[in-house]
Amino acid sequence: MDNLLLLWQSTGLAQFEPGQAVMILIGITLLFLAIRKGFEPLLLVPIGFGGIMANIPGAGLAYSAAENALHGADPSVLAEMAVALGSSVLADARVLLDALATADLSQQLAATRIAEQAGYGNGMLHNFYVVAIASGVAPLVIFMGVGAMTDFGPLLANPRTLFLGAAAQFGIFATVLGAVGLTSLGLMDFSLADAAAIGIIGGADGPTAIYVASILAPDLLGPIAVAAYSYMALVPLIQPPIMRALTTQAEREIVMTQLRVVSRREKIVFPLVLLILVALLLPAAAPLLGMFCFGNLMKECGVVGRLSDTAQNALINITTIFLGLSVGSKLVADKFLEINTLGIMVLGVVAFAIGTASGVLIAKLMNRFGSTPLNPLIGSAGVSAVPMAARVSNKIGLEANPHNYLLMHAMGPNVAGVVGSAVAAGVMISLVGG
Amino acid sequence: MDNLLLLWQSTGLAQFEPGQAVMILIGITLLFLAIRKGFEPLLLVPIGFGGIMANIPGAGLAYSAAENALHGADPSVLAEMAVALGSSVLADARVLLDALATADLSQQLAATRIAEQAGYGNGMLHNFYVVAIASGVAPLVIFMGVGAMTDFGPLLANPRTLFLGAAAQFGIFATVLGAVGLTSLGLMDFSLADAAAIGIIGGADGPTAIYVASILAPDLLGPIAVAAYSYMALVPLIQPPIMRALTTQAEREIVMTQLRVVSRREKIVFPLVLLILVALLLPAAAPLLGMFCFGNLMKECGVVGRLSDTAQNALINITTIFLGLSVGSKLVADKFLEINTLGIMVLGVVAFAIGTASGVLIAKLMNRFGSTPLNPLIGSAGVSAVPMAARVSNKIGLEANPHNYLLMHAMGPNVAGVVGSAVAAGVMISLVGG
Amino acid sequence: MDNLLLLWQSTGLAQFEPGQAVMILIGITLLFLAIRKGFEPLLLVPIGFGGIMANIPGAGLAYSAAENALHGADPSVLAEMAVALGSSVLADARVLLDALATADLSQQLAATRIAEQAGYGNGMLHNFYVVAIASGVAPLVIFMGVGAMTDFGPLLANPRTLFLGAAAQFGIFATVLGAVGLTSLGLMDFSLADAAAIGIIGGADGPTAIYVASILAPDLLGPIAVAAYSYMALVPLIQPPIMRALTTQAEREIVMTQLRVVSRREKIVFPLVLLILVALLLPAAAPLLGMFCFGNLMKECGVVGRLSDTAQNALINITTIFLGLSVGSKLVADKFLEINTLGIMVLGVVAFAIGTASGVLIAKLMNRFGSTPLNPLIGSAGVSAVPMAARVSNKIGLEANPHNYLLMHAMGPNVAGVVGSAVAAGVMISLVGG
Amino acid sequence: MRGVELMIFGVGAVFVFLSLLVLVTSLTSRFMSRFFPEMAASRPVTAAALRPPVDPVPDELVAVIAAAIHQHRKQRH
Amino acid sequence: MRGVELMIFGVGAVFVFLSLLVLVTSLTSRFMSRFFPEMAASRPVTAAALRPPVDPVPDELVAVIAAAIHQHRKQRH
Amino acid sequence: MRGVELMIFGVGAVFVFLSLLVLVTSLTSRFMSRFFPEMAASRPVTAAALRPPVDPVPDELVAVIAAAIHQHRKQRH
Numbered sequence A, B, C: 001m002d003n004l005l006l007l008w009q010s011t012g013l014a015q016f017e018p019g020q021a022v023m024i025l026i027g028i029t030l031l032f033l034a035i036r037k038g039f040e041p042l043l044l045v046p047i048g049f050g051g052i053m054a055n056i057p058g059a060g061l062a063y064s065a066a067e068n069a070l071h072g073a074d075p076s077v078l079a080e081m082a083v084a085l086g087s088s089v090l091a092d093a094r095v096l097l098d099a100l101a102t103a104d105l106s107q108q109l110a111a112t113r114i115a116e117q118a119g120y121g122n123g124m125l126h127n128f129y130v131v132a133i134a135s136g137v138a139p140l141v142i143f144m145g146v147g148a149m150t151d152f153g154p155l156l157a158n159p160r161t162l163f164l165g166a167a168a169q170f171g172i173f174a175t176v177l178g179a180v181g182l183t184s185l186g187l188m189d190f191s192l193a194d195a196a197a198i199g200i201i202g203g204a205d206g207p208t209a210i211y212v213a214s215i216l217a218p219d220l221l222g223p224i225a226v227a228a229y230s231y232m233a234l235v236p237l238i239q240p241p242i243m244r245a246l247t248t249q250a251e252r253e254i255v256m257t258q259l260r261v262v263s264r265r266e267k268i269v270f271p272l273v274l275l276i277l278v279a280l281l282l283p284a285a286a287p288l289l290g291m292f293c294f295g296n297l298m299k300e301c302g303v304v305g306r307l308s309d310t311a312q313n314a315l316i317n318i319t320t321i322f323l324g325l326s327v328g329s330k331l332v333a334d335k336f337l338e339i340n341t342l343g344i345m346v347l348g349v350v351a352f353a354i355g356t357a358s359g360v361l362i363a364k365l366m367n368r369f370g371s372t373p374l375n376p377l378i379g380s381a382g383v384s385a386v387p388m389a390a391r392v393s394n395k396i397g398l399e400a401n402p403h404n405y406l407l408m409h410a411m412g413p414n415v416a417g418v419v420g421s422a423v424a425a426g427v428m429i430s431l432v433g434g
Numbered sequence D, E, F: 001m002r003g004v005e006l007m008i009f010g011v012g013a014v015f016v017f018l019s020l021l022v023l024v025t026s027l028t029s030r031f032m033s034r035f036f037p038e039m040a041a042s043r044p045v046t047a048a049a050l051r052p053p054v055d056p057v058p059d060e061l062v063a064v065i066a067a068a069i070h071q072h073r074k075q076r077h
């Protein structure tokens, strides 16, 4: 009989909380969007699945050993941990969970040791998170792989498009302002670091957003990553109306001059030039842009083809699997089902919209005052979201002039947007994370 | 002269113990079986080689820093470690090794720190074991890869075959009973957790067996893994006599109706349905079945082909190499050359036999009382050992009726056996590991 | 205004030290040599790029959390860390950095905890170094991959060539003597362990050199790795003059008898024989030669093709990327711009030259006193540097006799050189590292 | 807890779980073949992935999350 | 520090950085096309990698490092 | 311990080890070519891997382990 009870108590049904059911539904929704609608499936399939696993009641896959011990709620263990955390011995599990979250390093170590002595361990997804994200390594490795896939040719042929990549980052900082504003209005509750992390969603660059969130606002990492990848998938919906509203038919018809051929040597030198500029001016962006430039150099130098291939395939794929599952670990009900999550979703789309608009407006300006014609539609590609945003520019351009292929011209601002958001990330980390 | 002495003392010859020589021979035997006889070579080659390396005298590749310090037997270090472990200062190395094995976490940390201060480090294989198996990650990653290689189509076309996958797990629990019985007869010395881990050998699923053993009985992991993979390789020898003995010629000739076509959508939904059932009922199986379902969803959803490819190739291969070497680290003479190992080998083959028989018998029952014909030979495939067991069913079927191809029909119970043993593993961990 | 100051102070320009600029130039030089001159690009591209990243001012990518905290030089943190390190509270950052380097384990842990509490973290490259090199795993995994790429056929057809692989290691030990000599003359400042690590450069084997340096002289790892790979790339320049000077035209024209066919079984048994000899005589070489033999067995046994493929491709490539970046982390100005580095560069080339000469001289001897003709040009291939050194033998041989292809004959001593330097490494670790 | 009990409960739990799986799988298959039959085997799922989405799904996602949070907060307070 | 300031400095820093990158990139491109024009597109870089080096570069590397160390030591003492 | 000694013992150890390897390798090759000659080069080893094993090897393995354990226990007690 005891066995039956033990079995029943160990089932999920006996331990289910409504929030977990809701989160499992959200996980299924993400999988649906990824599989049926083609929303960034490479990330959203692992994230969605990880989110479901994180909310399996009683499994504690997303919790650390100490959190699992507190969820286990064995009275004697609770009492011991309360002492370790400097709380009242009578404190209940929920209070202790809050105490654990704000405890200092040595208290956390003490609590962890008690939990491990009592037989509790880290959940699988928690371990993935610690190794892949908390250490910072997974976003950096993905950025290296992205670098190894990036062709800076169109950017080098027309370096002025870097300004468009800068302009589109305006959305990032406007969103920070928005987040701070919502907080001062009492509608949300974001610290400046939170606001900075949320703003990076507007950079339309997944690994950058995850990297910054893991440093500045780990608690918000789940919603930020979900928002970033969701909106990146929605670029073909979000951008066109803004692009049409801000440009005239005449502007959309502008034919740009063909890009010059860029030599192999220029392409080899560019990542080094960028790295040295980072070294001189923005060390906080060094990990992200360093790995990005390293990947690009491996690709362009032509003598380490097997390393470049691995960076673009086996390594980035392995890392993506664990990055996605790790992000999923941040979709536990307690941390995701907050009013802040809604705020993040709303602010994220605003950031995208402002970034798109800024890119288009600056492109208009450059067209008006520059010497060579520049179709403002390529401005929107400055938000990143490679290569989706460039394809959108191309598509809207073709609507206006069926013989005007903007794709290669838009790839310049598009990769500039990747650099731009990494730079913005560095600036944020310098100013806020210091 | 001192140098010569130093060189000589550092040789293996000066430090060889007979047990190590024996274990090296066993390692060579495993390699011979793997290479010449084709016994599950993907695992037994790394395990056998790891086993040889683990027993190189003086190298301490399979030991932790603290164990290496105790084997080093420097008197002052021993005395310090004896204090840390709460033993008598006069205790010799063997006593301290036992004390270390049963020490609590903080004593182990203290002993480790002393060993590291004295210049001892973890052996290479020990590090592999900690990272790959003690963390649980390697079996889970292999299970993900297996999931990405599994086609649930035959199972979905005939879901009743899941019962066969359940029936064949009877061997697991009968073996637990056997292990407990042998212990109460005083022939062996297994705790209930040991017995549970040994039983899982009957699940005929390598990663599941390693995963359960790493949780419930890490000391027995070496023999359990060796037994599991050896017997999986011997499925074509163990199963046929049992299958022939329990079926009539008429039953073996039964032709089954062709399987219906299963839609892509059903295949996509199945891993999610299974995951949710796990979430509701058996959280303890969530890591294993979660990763398995994740791998399968990646394969079936069709939108993350590059992740699925990596899970089936680079990632599972890398993990297999380190998993095998890590298992080898548990083949050190001290831990392997116990009477218990013999008991595990014998119990393992009994588990296989009982599982096979149960599968066949339930299949006979289902054939008699079901509406559609069911060839009892596919029952034996329920033990897992994909795809060997299904091939055996096919082969014995062809002997009875040269035009009766059972392979696809046997794949249903075969993959059901994988699910079944993971479920059994979850049940074990809930009931015993709590 | 504060923001502007904060931004400026966070730039690299405000924090640049001349040494860092110099090291960035050296990094660029390494990249130039790798990309334009084809100097071992697979390693020197990651090493060079890592070296640049390690010297980005203010980023601290190559430093541990404690080092970053000391570089941060916040007075209250410094004071706390001074206490933890047992230094005077008034000690400045430079003094404390020295104290940290010589602190014992528990002091280091205490200092690290203070640094982490104060918000400092490990640099990215430092983490790579700890995981890839300090653990020893990356050189071992690369050695496994090299094993899986090595064909022992030519060696087995003519086992006497193992003597050439032994002879060429004379350079290693002569260099140790040289390093000790330079120290006793007061020109350099090398401990015996340093000297041993430097000598291994003469083994012409990158992973072996890195492995030994990481154990015996981690501080010198950067220059040692750079010297090893640079000189391996320079084999076609360094060896020919020595080979020509030590041989007569008649010797260079010697045609060797064709190699016998080696059976598959002999190739399978060889790595096991080698492993067992290591086990009996030289446990200190067990990790290196064990992994090497394991890789070779995976290749030759023919039943684990997918593991062997992965070891030769995805796994070795991934490991090479991180190994290279990790070595780069040792190119920080403070540690690299020492007079010792120059000494290492000079001693390295001397080691190469002596090894080449010893190989050629012993080959002459074997030709004179042996029963079968042996072209002394293949002696130089005994230094390792596979397959470059064997190609050089072939090329010089063709100069003397345009129909005399020595390549296959030189592959025997060439792979013998790999084994020989791993053996020498084991001897060093036994004698010096004990 | 002894071996016999472990065997009974273990085998029982495995059978219960897999029986439920048979049930749920059968129901799901029937449900899907009735309500979401695949149009034609020739339209691969990957095609959908390459096609940009055309309906305003962000609203859906936000709506789902909003409802979820609302309900969650209500229950806690 | 408040949001407005963060926005001003942040946008400013991004623009300054990318403007400098435009400048440096343009200069580099011009410099390279003038002084190191590529001989012919048909000579791939990988060819260089396979060709053994022919000039005594070790001297170069050692010279660079020697000079560097010299300068470095001078500055510290 | 000084450099000279290290050189002597080091070179000596390397030569001893590799000489033994020459010896053992030669013996093994001779032994194998006499007692286990390969039937025909055309039968690849992988074929054996795919063929299910036909002799009752589990007995072999169990026998080896049993003997080993027996001997091991005898020596310890």
Ligand code: NA
Pocket (backbone or CB within 6 Å): A202, A203, A204, A205, A382, A383, A384, A385, A417, A418, A420, A421, A422
């Ligand atoms: Na961007």
Ligand code: NA
Pocket (backbone or CB within 6 Å): B202, B203, B204, B205, B382, B383, B384, B385, B417, B418, B420, B421, B422
């Ligand atoms: Na099974």
Ligand code: NA
Pocket (backbone or CB within 6 Å): C202, C203, C204, C205, C382, C383, C384, C385, C417, C418, C420, C421, C422
């Ligand atoms: Na060598």
